[in-house]
Amino acid sequence: MDVYQExxxxxxxxxxxxxxxxxxxLTEMMERxxxxxxxxxxxxxxxxxxxxxxxxxxxxxxxxxxxxxxxxITLFPHDSASFSDLKTELIKQGRDYxxxxxxxxxxxxxxxxxxxxxxxxxxxxSYSRVVMQTLLMAHKRKRISVYVxxxxxxxxxxxxxxxxxxxxxxxTVILDxxxxxxxxxxxxxxxxxxAVVESGGLINAVGSNQMAIIAKxxxxxxxxxxxxxxxxxxxxxxxYDLPTHHPTLLSFPISQHRPAPPMMxxxxxxxxxxxDESLTDDSVSPxxxxxxxxxxxxxxxxxxxxxxxxxxxELLSRSP
Amino acid sequence: xxxxxxxxANQRFVEGLASRLRRKQVVGSRATALETLLVLRQVVSKxxxxxxxQLVEIIRSVGRRLVDAQPKEHSVGNTVRKVxxxxxxxYHTATETTASSSTGKFSIAKFVRQGQPRNNPVPMKSEGKPxxxxxxxDHPDSFARGLKPVLMEAIQDVFDELETVYDNISKNAxxxxxxxxxxxxxxxxxxxxxxxxxxxxHRNYTAIVAExxxxxxxxxxxxxxxxxxxxxxxxxxxxIYALMSRVNKVILGAHAILANGxxxxxxxxxxxxxxxxxxxxPVVVCAGQFKITPLWxxxxxxxxxxFGDPSxxxxxxxxxxxxxxxxxxxxxxxxxxxxxxxxxxxxxxHPPSSIYRLIKExxxxxxxDL
Numbered sequence: 001m002d003v004y005q006e007x008x009x010x011x012x013x014x015x016x017x018x019x020x021x022x023x024x025x026l027t028e029m030m031e032r033x034x035x036x037x038x039x040x041x042x043x044x045x046x047x048x049x050x051x052x053x054x055x056x057x058x059x060x061x062x063x064x065x066x067x068x069x070x071x072x073i074t075l076f077p078h079d080s081a082s083f084s085d086l087k088t089e090l091i092k093q094g095r096d097y098x099x100x101x102x103x104x105x106x107x108x109x110x111x112x113x114x115x116x117x118x119x120x121x122x123x124x125x126s127y128s129r130v131v132m133q134t135l136l137m138a139h140k141r142k143r144i145s146v147y148v149x150x151x152x153x154x155x156x157x158x159x160x161x162x163x164x165x166x167x168x169x170x171x172t173v174i175l176d177x178x179x180x181x182x183x184x185x186x187x188x189x190x191x192x193x194x195a196v197v198e199s200g201g202l203i204n205a206v207g208s209n210q211m212a213i214i215a216k217x218x219x220x221x222x223x224x225x226x227x228x229x230x231x232x233x234x235x236x237x238x239x240y241d242l243p244t245h246h247p248t249l250l251s252f253p254i255s256q257h258r259p260a261p262p263m264m265x266x267x268x269x270x271x272x273x274x275x276d277e278s279l280t281d282d283s284v285s286p287x288x289x290x291x292x293x294x295x296x297x298x299x300x301x302x303x304x305x306x307x308x309x310x311x312x313x314e315l316l317s318r319s320p
Numbered sequence: 321x322x323x324x325x326x327x328x329a330n331q332r333f334v335e336g337l338a339s340r341l342r343r344k345q346v347v348g349s350r351a352t353a354l355e356t357l358l359v360l361r362q363v364v365s366k367x368x369x370x371x372x373x374q375l376v377e378i379i380r381s382v383g384r385r386l387v388d389a390q391p392k393e394h395s396v397g398n399t400v401r402k403v404x405x406x407x408x409x410x411y412h413t414a415t416e417t418t419a420s421s422s423t424g425k426f427s428i429a430k431f432v433r434q435g436q437p438r439n440n441p442v443p444m445k446s447e448g449k450p451x452x453x454x455x456x457x458d459h460p461d462s463f464a465r466g467l468k469p470v471l472m473e474a475i476q477d478v479f480d481e482l483e484t485v486y487d488n489i490s491k492n493a494x495x496x497x498x499x500x501x502x503x504x505x506x507x508x509x510x511x512x513x514x515x516x517x518x519x520x521x522h523r524n525y526t527a528i529v530a531e532x533x534x535x536x537x538x539x540x541x542x543x544x545x546x547x548x549x550x551x552x553x554x555x556x557x558x559x560i561y562a563l564m565s566r567v568n569k570v571i572l573g574a575h576a577i578l579a580n581g582x583x584x585x586x587x588x589x590x591x592x593x594x595x596x597x598x599x600x601x602p603v604v605v606c607a608g609q610f611k612i613t614p615l616w617x618x619x620x621x622x623x624x625x626x627f628g629d630p631s632x633x634x635x636x637x638x639x640x641x642x643x644x645x646x647x648x649x650x651x652x653x654x655x656x657x658x659x660x661x662x663x664x665x666x667x668x669x670h671p672p673s674s675i676y677r678l679i680k681e682x683x684x685x686x687x688x689d690l
Contacts, residue, residue, distance in 0.1 A: 023428075068428065068431075068432065069428070071431075072428050072431045075431070076426065077426060093427060093428055094428070096427065096428075097427060097428035097429060100427075100429055101429075114616065115616070228432045228433070229432065231432070
């Protein structure tokens with residue numbers, strides 16, 4: 001069976017996040033594999049990880065899981081008598097880890113509780129399972145109210161608001177563009193994470209970066225919650241270094257009267273050439289900007305530099 | 321347990337220190353740390369336990385008692401945590417059995433935490449070691465008797481660290497203070513005093529000491545530095561900003577360093593540090609590792625500070641005023657991590673952002689809440 005289908009099957013479980021689903025699908029792969037040596041096995045797993053990476057529209061956190069698992073396997077100290085014993089052991093390790101990792105959100109929620117004082121107003125972004133669990137747990141012991149951004153285009157913030165309201169937490173959806181307006185009412189910002197990178201920066205649903213910048217300007221704490229399997233060996237220096245960036249993001253619409261510009265990694269303003277008649281031609285029908293077209297042109301995740309983050313509450317941190 | 325005469329003696333010891341802490345007869349982070357350690361040594365040497373959990377629980381209950389007596393002396397709790405950490409370490413090395421190979425324990429969770437496994441050969445020297453048996457029904461004391469010598473050693477290690485803390489901090493003093501620099505400090509901190517004097521052996525520099533009202537610890541400090549032959553100026557607190565343009569470095573002591581890299585320090589420190597920020601003057605804090613506290617002062621709460629005797633601010637001889645105004649004398653300022661450039665500890669120099677790592681290394685997670 002296709003690794004990617006399997007991966008998506010694991011993701012159907014509400015509790016399982018992409019890195020864990022990736023580890024599970026790699027263990028399944030290992031179970032089916034008839035590799036006779038470590039070298040072959042690692043190669044198969046790497047191919048599997050590669051195919052997961054290729055198929056997934058947003059492979060960042062998935063990659064973190066794959067890398068962790070493959071690195072673990074290559075460094076696993078073994079004294080097993082036979083290779084199949086070793087393989088069984090590794091499969092067991094993978095499954096045990098996932099089982100353990102599912103308890104991490106709870107641990108984080110407990111750790112984060114000390115950061116939430118009574119009567120807090122919290123701003124969160126989009127939908128994050130770890131943030132949800134933290135807020136729901138905090139609600140049991142403290143009075144909290146929550147602003148959540150709508151998080152266009154997927155509108156996941158509405159899901160957050162519905163769930164929180166159902167649990168009895170006062171919650172209001174605000175526009176993504178109203179963060180700066182709302183910030184003064186907010187005690188701190190709490191977001192989840194897609195991945196935490198080597199520089200200490202954060203990769204998360206698009207909009208997190210601007211929230212962090214606004215929080216910094218308003219001198220409000222910005223906290224990110226991350227399970228330790230989300231630590232990723234990546235060192236992005238700008239938004240365009242993320243693996244999710246591709247040339248069509250933020251590209252300019254191509255007018256029929258203007259020759260297509262060469263594909264560029266970095267969007268830049270096209271220099272207008274002298275004598276370009278499209279600039280003066282008013283008869284051209286205006287391009288329609290539909291929601292889908294906007295969504296297609298815009299990123300899913302963005303990168304927040306370390307300086308904007310007040311503190312990540314990590315369950316465990318990997319030694320550098 | 322209470323009927324046990326030894327336990328009762330322990331109880332008296334603990335209560336003795338608890339009440340002295342409460343009455344502020346023991347103050348200062350190092351003094352309280354030392355006293356705590358003495359009590360713990362006493363308690364451990366007399367304690368009766370037949371497994372490690374009992375011992376840990378005994379120490380923790382002592383710790384809780386002392387911390388409750390004076391919650392603002394953070395080094396009390398830190399010392400207890402440190403001792404517990406050392407005791408667990410000793411216990412693990414003492415009971416390491418030959419059977420356990422490293423593969424059995426290695427897991428992804430551990431890999432995430434610690435990185436690459438170290439290939440340490442399993443020590444096979446256990447024949448010489450007397451086996452420690454926990455919960456032995458026939459000899460309930462045998463475990464304690466076997467373990468106590470190493471426990472005493474562990475406590476002694478913490479003790480030695482406290483004894484040598486000033487020397488270790490001042491070891492690198494000459495790397496931080498250069499010739500002809502002007503250093504500003506305030507308050508009376510023995511750590512800073514040792515540090516500045518150590519630097520004076522190698523460098524010729526000028527110290528400006530703010531007198532630090534209302535305790536006037538700065539006067540004491542200035543006197544001590546001047547006696548050591550350092551060219552010293554004693555200035556009023558109000559002139560700190562005016563002088564800052566000429567200062568090359570601000571060196572301060574701390575009362576407690578918090579997990580986020582911020583600190584509690586003598587009141588006046590925040591003023592000096594904010595002035596330093598305005599002139600981009602580096603701020604360096606000297607403090608022993610025992611001051612590093614697993615605590616977050618997230619909301620800069622007023623109550624997180626400790627308040628002293630207000631008569632130093634407004635004496636009772638000002639009778640006509642006393643009942644018209646509220647007088648407070650806060651001991652400490654909370655200094656945010658962004659305002660500190662470096663911490664110099666007996667464990668090396670660290671930026672505020674890596675303090676939480678030191679906490680992870682020096683204390684066990686389960687002891688954060690005693």
